[in-house]
Amino acid sequence: ETGVTQTPRHLVMGMTNKKSLKCEQHLGHNAMYWYKQSAKKPLELMFVYNFKEQTENNSVPSRFSPECPNSSHLFLHLHTLQPEDSALYLCASSQDSGRGYEKLFFGSGTQLSVL
């Protein structure tokens, strides 16, 4: 069983659809993250949750809505997306998003295409 699991692996949606991405970590970590990865661009941090509390929101449009019901699960709710939102969405976890050396454990991502 992998440490961080993301579903679905692939998603195609229209601009008027509503969908959700799911992430689950089995590592006992307290921090979870959503990243956006576009081709040939650096990873973009979207949201950070630490002990279920959102600690970071990097000016992400409101059409992306995160939810963290507990330390093991993270969701990204999507609605009225734009074609430029097509990308690989990566979930990650770490022991704690606070001070100190933090190694991230990533899921394999959801490849999202918005038509």
Next chain:
Amino acid sequence: GQNIDQPTEMTATEGAIVQINCTYQTSGFNGLFWYQQHAGEAPTFLSYNVLDGLEEKGRFSSFLSRSKGYSYLLLKELQMKDSASYLCAQRDSNYQLIWGAGTKLIIKP
């Protein structure tokens, strides 16, 4: 804003050695990470440097020079499975990660 620079793509031969460079802005430095990402897979941690010098882990080594704002990842005895993207990330004084766009490494037989 701070930038991380690394080559977009490199090609090397199986069995050879390759060095992937990464430069960053020195202000607010608080550590340097390297991750490996195979196509369609999760990025996985390779190394972390916070002090100057070379850290060796088997076939992979990572070097850091804080005064020069420079790091490199050295891969020895290249294997076909080393074909992947290699991501450099700097942690700043606010413990935020600043990512490079990644270097795609192509290994040829």
